[in-house]
Amino acid sequence: MKKLIAFISICFFCILSFSAQEKKGGKEKIIALKISYLTEQLNLTPAEAQKFWPIYNAYSEEQHDLRNKQRNELKKALKNSDEIEALNESDAEKLITLKLTIDKKLYESQKDFINDVKQVISYKKIIKLHVAEMEFGRKLMSKYRHKKN
Template structure:
């Protein structure tokens, strides 16, 4: 009886270690991508050190808001019913994304000017395309 319990505890510990290792690897990959994105945005928008210091805290807020709307839009969030009472109204989510972008374009412009704050959204899209190409290339080379 004791050896069965001991075996169960050992298996449980291995499962916990395996899950936390997977989580750490996913978190590390996410951080690498985020660092690459920051470098890409900084380079493409030609941000000075001061501008980058002021810009990225605002960007992080923007990113978090957009992430929450995208999760709700795809149904991966319990708050998906918050937009106009219809969880499948894709247009309402698109409108919310546009509202967020307009709001943050104003906030960004206070730090980096109107032209570069508008350009930011294009740069963000270019990074996504770059990332998708990189992932596809990695897949095709394996």
Template sequence: MKTKNILTLLLVLISYGIFAQGGGLLKEKKEQIKTLKVAFITEQLQLTSDEAEKFWPIYNAFDDKQFELRKEKMGAFRKRMDDGAIEKMSEKEASALLAQMESTEAELYQLKKKLISDLKPVIGPLKIIKLKKAEEDFNKKLLQQYRKKRD
């Protein structure tokens, strides 16, 4: 479980690094990744055209909300942790930051619960489980490609 959380956090931080590099490059890379993700998930779930027509608007709305939430909240966390701020942080400030982090995690959890309840009538429980696996597999592939480019 810890590995999944670390992988998710790492992917978020990597994506922020990529997106912070420049406006045009940022949008182009984001769109490339999104296109690859759509193709990968569609293939893995073997969506029918009817399922895909109903699935993608729900999933894209979830993905956009999740991205914005992470961008907004995680960006604030990173700013507070830059330049050795953790070492200067009081216990009271640390408690407040921790409460914010817990709140963000709770919001993400609620967002995921809503996604599942919205998708159940569209693709059913089995394909929702396959979706979770497809997302994890896609993130692993993305991370592997990033590591290969970096080396």
């Protein structure tokens, strides 16, 4: 039960942080920075970039939509942290099942993306992409924390 509470608390924090970013209208700026950063890190040729970005953008949008669905469902079920204690086991199980279902869709989406993008860029660049996405997220959060202080 403690793990469930911790998991739900983390998800709730993520919901708040992402909604705060969107409210400030910086979403487009962040996307532009991400595209620039990934292009630089992957060192894409013009031919690769022309084929890569439509595939990546569709994948990114699908991942974003699935994560939003997951957050929204959790947010709808738990309007505040007091409701976690009020959950019965059946409702908690439904939430976990929903989370696992969406996690599976996220995995399938990632698998499909790799199958599509491997026709355009090498496996080595796919790994570089994954690392660059993580680095971008870390740098973005670091910049956000620095601005906040």
